[in-house]
Amino acid sequence: MNQEMTFSLLTVLGKVNPTSVEATCELHNQTAGNPDGVAAAKYLGDMSHMTFMPTDYADSFSGDLLFLDIWNSIEGMQKFFSDEQVQGGANMMFASREAVLWNKLDSFLNYHFPSPTGYNDKIVGLVRGTVNSIEEAANIHNKANASQVKAARANGLLSHEFYGRLAAPGSPEALEVLGVDIWNSTEGMMKHYYSAEFQESGLYAMFNAKPKSSTWVHPRGTWVEW
Helix, strand or coil, rough: CCCCCCCCEEEEEEEECCCCCHHHHHHHHHCCCCCCHHHHHHHHEEEEEEEECCCCCCCCCCCEEEEEEEEECCCHHHHHHHHHHHHHHHHHEEEEEEEEEEECCCCCEEEEEECCCCCCEEEEEEEECCCHHHHHHHHHHHHHCCCCCHHHHHHCCEEEEEEEEECCCCCCCCCEEEEEEEEEEEEHHHHHHCCCHHHHCCCCHCCCCCCEEEEEEEECCCCCCC
């Protein structure tokens, strides 16, 4: 019997202890990028590990660091992060951090496009907030987003996905959602987000309070990723 494989998104967002991009990269590669740790993470189900800093990090280092990891085993993830060495490495890296596990919402319009040759940048746009219900939010989102997909693609959008926060066992449904856009152009991303068409699309009506939005880019340096 075939078992359905599911993938979960782990976001780790925090303030780092190092005081420069270079020092952060070096410490990351010594801890999260340690070859034995990487091998263990992959074995337990970590399919992808990507690092990001705010899009203006080169002008002003804030210490903000974002990890986006895709796991195919929640049990494997829990086993990995229960390891004392993994916890110790995270404590060395972060002065404070929040780790949240998300599952993709298939009822939301999601799409992926190939990146044209020569467009190799990966810029992330995030929006995070609470909704009254997942069903209501999906209906509002899908209607608003369908009218924007052509313009977004023309401006360099590669993928668009929405996730729901995974609630702890035995607790009520979590009504917090996370939108993740991947772009190949910072200029195109900002052009789209600040366009009158996007602002007037009604997309943010899906949230019951003002959501948090942010934009992220892969920082300079050679970071261990997979």
